[in-house]
Amino acid sequence: MRVYGGVTGADRKAERRAQLVEAGLDLLGGAEGDQLTVRRVCGRAGLTPRYFYESFADRDELVAAVHEHVVQTIATRALAAVEAAGPDAEAKIRAGLAELVRAVAEDRRHGRVLFSVTLTDPLLARRRVESSRFFARLLSGQARQSYGVPDTPELELVAQFMVGGLAQTLSAWLSGALRLSEAELVAACVEIFTAIADRKAPPPQG
Amino acid sequence: MRVYGGVTGADRKAERRAQLVEAGLDLLGGAEGDQLTVRRVCGRAGLTPRYFYESFADRDELVAAVHEHVVQTIATRALAAVEAAGPDAEAKIRAGLAELVRAVAEDRRHGRVLFSVTLTDPLLARRRVESSRFFARLLSGQARQSYGVPDTPELELVAQFMVGGLAQTLSAWLSGALRLSEAELVAACVEIFTAIADRKAPPPQG
DNA sequence: ACTTTCTGAAAACGCTTGTTATCAGATCAG
């Protein structure tokens, strides 16, 4: 690993790895989700299979890296938005959802990796189950904190329902099946979330 | 196509086709959704590839047949339950959801083919998008009829949200991640559905 | 200079897939 082209060995390797992750994001988040093959991702990254296995033990490791990258990016942004919002529960919901939607609209590949129903990679599907659970736990934790509800299986169900509904909604929106602006989308989702959260004690509102 | 073993040719062919669909349902609705290969489905059906192509032009045709069969079965049962219920909107929702849950609990393969998130067949994924839209249209039609709401993009969004949330919930329940009885599951879903439906005019209830 | 190492392209290996063809033997029709 000596210096090459004025670049250190570790830097070159990191650069190649980043190119592979970026190409993987292109393919995983593209229209056809099952197109992430080693040959294809290398072609798109302008590299050869030899360099693929320099950074990843196998194909699944790249898929995991791409998904991890996306989850980290999105979760960080959404959580920051929630914490920056006031103490009001609905304000938190609105801030988190707005930031989430903004993020997936800015880079639709991220949204598709997280939510698109037409992605058919087996490992990605399994990881999505876990990240859905993760997001659901975040939600239910927020609910216990803001609404003071106990941690029951029914709360878990509600959180799963919200995550699944949001995923389907964003997937449809990203695919162009829902003719709504970003603001309308956020408003509708906030409405639904608060309706579910308040379902047993609806506020006196018309 | 002469008589063989006392069975007419058409009957034998139909029998073999039914065995293939049943085996396909086993595999598509099994734990690993990507195990439906021609060789495997034939092995499980006790037939050989030659008979596969006697009834299906290619692998995708079998996947489509299995999915179609499941959708028809479930939709028929759920619609019948809705129509048998009284004119009250919540009663209809409860009847439809209860029958849907009963159906997928009776034969979990059906539930998984329709809802499981870990099924990664590309054609099945595409068909699910369409059937989700179909179910969403059924729902929004019901809403327009029962609640008199106009057919806006926001109604479409709400329907998609409900379908997606229900799919995630049933998928989690079938996988054993939600420790709830069938009755509790139905009750919780009804609660969520009515909360969303009534979100702008909540009934005066504690 | 010469040797080591990194690069990029390509070929190779072993496997699974969908799909089609082969073939010996069982079962029917006449």
Added chain:
DNA sequence: CTGATCTGATAACAAGCGTTTTCAGAAAGT
């Protein structure tokens, strides 16, 4: 019995996959 046809098992084919290896040449170290 004779010959046509259905059966079931198996092999064949071409393609794509993940993964490993080979190899000629460019760049660096000494």
